Amino acid sequence: MFTGLVECRGTVLRLERRGVDARMVLRSEKMFSDMSLGESVAVDGACLTVVSFEGPVFCVDVSAETLSKTTLGSKNSGAVVNLERALRLGDRLGGHLMQGHVDAVGTLTQKRIEGRSWRFAFTVPEELSPFIVAKGSIAVNGVSLTVNGCTPGRFDVNVIPHTAEITTLGMLSPGDPVNIETDIIAKYVHNMLQAWNAAPTDASRARPTGVDADFLKRHGFL
Known part of the structure; x- marks a missing residue:
């Protein structure tokens, strides 16, 4: 389980295709001193398993299912992603409960300044609409956000300056694809x-x- 509070960003060093699957090699901006083999890390919101690591560099395997349902298959060398390690019992739950199971890929359609924040609008497959409600929670590229408003196949959120700065959301432009996970409850x-x-x-x-x-x-x- 995850909370949607991104710990740091990482950079994709390479994506190695292995038949229908792939192995992704990443460098984290932050050293995870107690990382262990087999632990779960959310990469842009997709729960993946660490298969090797050395210093800030670690490798994860990406299944054919994950490649087909997320944006990870399109990540080239140099792509920046959001990273979050799995929630531990006793941790503060500052975001919302997330599984790291991406439901679908959405698209940023609008990005505009609103006060000191950004207002983002996204389109998503309409079959996700029953799980998206105003003032409910949603994850975009692994970031826990609050839904401001929604209509079938569309929702919008506010992104505060801190979130835009420490995650990849501030780098998004209209037309960019994103990983969407709706509320498990x-x-x-x-x-x-x-x-x-x-x-x-x-x-x-x-x-x-x-x-x-x-x-x-x-x-x-x-």
């Missing part, structure tokens, strides 16, 4: 309601009258 609620609405209503198999442990087990939540 919204996904579970949506899935639960779909299961509820699909429950049979005939007399022999009446619709459940409440959400209890048995209901959650039957629909795969427990």
